[in-house]
Amino acid sequence: MSNETMQMERDFDFEIVMGLEVHVELHTKSKIFCGCTTEFGGDQNTHVCPVCLGLPGVLPVLNKQVVDYAMKAGLALNCEIAEFSKFDRKNYFYPDLPKAYQVSQYDLPIAKDGYLDIEVGGNPKRIGITRVHMEEDAGKLVHGGAANLAGAEYSLADYNRTGVPLIEIVSEPDIRSIEEAVAYLERLKSILEYTEVSDCKMEQGSLRCDANVSLRPWGQKEFGTKAELKNMNSFKALQRALEYEVERQAEILREGGKILQETRMWDEAKGMTISLRSKEEAHDYRYFPEPDLVPLVISREWVDRVKATLPEMPHIRKERLVHSYGLPAYDAGIITGSKAMADYFDSACKAFGVDTPAGVEVADDKAKERAKQISNYMMGELTRLLNASEFGYSNSPVTPENLVGLLQLLEAGTISTKIAKTVFEDMFASGKPAKAIVEEKGLVQISDEGAIASIVRDILTANPSVVADFKAGKEKAMGFLVGQAMKATKGKANPGLVNKLLKEELEKM
Amino acid sequence: MSLTKDEVQHVAMLARLELSDKEVEKYTTQLNDILGYAQRLQALDTANVPPTAHVFPLQNVMRDDRVDPSMAREKIVANAPDEEDGFFRVPKIV
Numbered sequence: 001m002s003n004e005t006m007q008m009e010r011d012f013d014f015e016i017v018m019g020l021e022v023h024v025e026l027h028t029k030s031k032i033f034c035g036c037t038t039e040f041g042g043d044q045n046t047h048v049c050p051v052c053l054g055l056p057g058v059l060p061v062l063n064k065q066v067v068d069y070a071m072k073a074g075l076a077l078n079c080e081i082a083e084f085s086k087f088d089r090k091n092y093f094y095p096d097l098p099k100a101y102q103v104s105q106y107d108l109p110i111a112k113d114g115y116l117d118i119e120v121g122g123n124p125k126r127i128g129i130t131r132v133h134m135e136e137d138a139g140k141l142v143h144g145g146a147a148n149l150a151g152a153e154y155s156l157a158d159y160n161r162t163g164v165p166l167i168e169i170v171s172e173p174d175i176r177s178i179e180e181a182v183a184y185l186e187r188l189k190s191i192l193e194y195t196e197v198s199d200c201k202m203e204q205g206s207l208r209c210d211a212n213v214s215l216r217p218w219g220q221k222e223f224g225t226k227a228e229l230k231n232m233n234s235f236k237a238l239q240r241a242l243e244y245e246v247e248r249q250a251e252i253l254r255e256g257g258k259i260l261q262e263t264r265m266w267d268e269a270k271g272m273t274i275s276l277r278s279k280e281e282a283h284d285y286r287y288f289p290e291p292d293l294v295p296l297v298i299s300r301e302w303v304d305r306v307k308a309t310l311p312e313m314p315h316i317r318k319e320r321l322v323h324s325y326g327l328p329a330y331d332a333g334i335i336t337g338s339k340a341m342a343d344y345f346d347s348a349c350k351a352f353g354v355d356t357p358a359g360v361e362v363a364d365d366k367a368k369e370r371a372k373q374i375s376n377y378m379m380g381e382l383t384r385l386l387n388a389s390e391f392g393y394s395n396s397p398v399t400p401e402n403l404v405g406l407l408q409l410l411e412a413g414t415i416s417t418k419i420a421k422t423v424f425e426d427m428f429a430s431g432k433p434a435k436a437i438v439e440e441k442g443l444v445q446i447s448d449e450g451a452i453a454s455i456v457r458d459i460l461t462a463n464p465s466v467v468a469d470f471k472a473g474k475e476k477a478m479g480f481l482v483g484q485a486m487k488a489t490k491g492k493a494n495p496g497l498v499n500k501l502l503k504e505e506l507e508k509m
Numbered sequence: 510m511s512l513t514k515d516e517v518q519h520v521a522m523l524a525r526l527e528l529s530d531k532e533v534e535k536y537t538t539q540l541n542d543i544l545g546y547a548q549r550l551q552a553l554d555t556a557n558v559p560p561t562a563h564v565f566p567l568q569n570v571m572r573d574d575r576v577d578p579s580m581a582r583e584k585i586v587a588n589a590p591d592e593e594d595g596f597f598r599v600p601k602i603v
């Protein structure tokens with residue numbers, strides 16, 4: 001038993017066993033089996049046609065882009081791609097499903113047997129991916145005749161989302177803690193963003209997560225009875241729902257009770273999971289091969305073609321940043337955690353003349369320093385301002401080129417670090433390049449020794465008592481005098497020069 | 510293998526069919542006849558026959574990812590049993 005396991009055993013009286021099922025909307029233009037748009041947010045029932053409504057006599061035809069994307073996601077998750085794959089009907093009655101069956105994949109999914117590596121508290125762990133399969137999304141129901149769903153007198157169906165392509169990614173029950181579950185979902189989202197098969201917007205439902213949760217006494221081999229949790233629409237919701245559910249099950253087991261196998265819905269407002277239906281009945285889906293769609297036969301060449309479109313994956317990219325630029329692993333992890341941020345970093349490095357091709361060379365010290373400057377500005381100021389705005393790294397008001405423009409002014413000593421900070425805020429607000437702002441506002445650093453010396457002399461003359469304090473050995477007096485000089489130049493004096501000249505003049509006195 | 514009345518009831522429930530006792534009796538017999546007939550196929554040796562995924566000798570029928578116009582909403586909801594503001598109105602689902 002590892003130290004980590006023993007630690008957890010002390011903390012909690014049961015071992016947690018979890019697997020996640022993640023649904024991801026693919027970023028295609030049209031639906032999986034018809035030409036209706038997949039665009040989010042249209043007026044109700046304006047993106048529908050006889051095919052996605054399942055009217056009699058229609059024939060669905062598979063969107064090739066869906067297959068390419070599903071394959072790409074499968075490859076990014078280290079899966080085997082099936083040579084032979086088919087679609088099946090999953091039968092159930094629910095008003096969000098106009099055909100009364102969902103076209104999905106049952107026994108021959110497009111991809112299987114993959115894995116994803118996560119890290120929790122510095123410890124690496126591999127989570128198995130059971131399968132990745134293609135399916136169609138269902139429609140949306142809204143309540144009618146009441147302010148909330150529970151009090152609704154009827155429901156209203158909007159089928160715009162019906163037939164939007166999805167992949168479902170099913171993990172092995174390898175997840176042993178809530179932290180691991182969150183790390184898995186973060187990692188999965190990051191990889192899918194890198195592959196660009198989905199926009200992964202949890203708030204718009206293009207990435208949705210269900211969790212199978214069970215507990216067992218430490219040391220027991222068999223899994224306990226699981227509950228399936230649905231409706232967790234953010235990382236925070238996932239965390240809270242799992243915390244609640246683990247504690248709920250633990251309480252039942254401690255009192256000698258039995259866990260029911262059921263589907264439970266996370267209620268964000270109430271902060272609890274609520275039983276939806278017992279599982280045995282709901283899961284009698286009577287799958288059978290979809291007769292309206294013919295099988296898929298995937299050649300080696302096709303797989304290779306898709307494989308060639310895979311980008312550099314986050315962990316490889318992180319390694320490159322650490323290896324080539326000597327960035328701390330933590331910083332490199334943050335930057336590569338989002339593709340947009342990593343792309344921003346790479347563009348900035350290119351603009352600063354310090355780009356390194358994928359994963360080989362080590363930059364020289366000067367290049368490392370520049371990369372470090374870029375990284376520092378991104379992790380600090382830029383991220384802070386982006387988080388407080390509606391912008392992100394993909395559409396930042398300060399472009400990578402403009403950030404580098406600022407860093408060049410700093411490197412040349414044209415502006416001070418302190419001025420750079422205010423210039424940067426101006427750049428963010430106006431979208432203008434650093435040089436234009438510095439010139440407009442006359443913020444060029446004063447590095448003229450004669451000019452600074454004259455200011456320094458004026459300050460010494462105006463503050464005889466402070467000078468006396470300094471002479472009497474009060475070191476703090478120096479700080480005050482530097483502050484006065486900076487104030488007199490509106491922060492534009494080169495601080496190094498101010499210090500040097502102050503010391504010289506004081507010695508003369 | 511033979512089907513019990515309970516199983517017929519279960520299948521009927523999944524298909525949202527309401528059957529009388531007499532009908533359950535009748536369909537249990539009929540479904541068992543059909544299964545019995547199909548069971549004759551079990552005698553064949555299929556060890557070297559790949560499972561049939563589709564009866565047509567076709568594969569990889571696909572379309573390009575192109576958006577086509579959707580159907581006008583008036584037509585979409587024209588046959589709805591109940592409609593409200595362009596939505597299909599259905600019994601309450603909680």
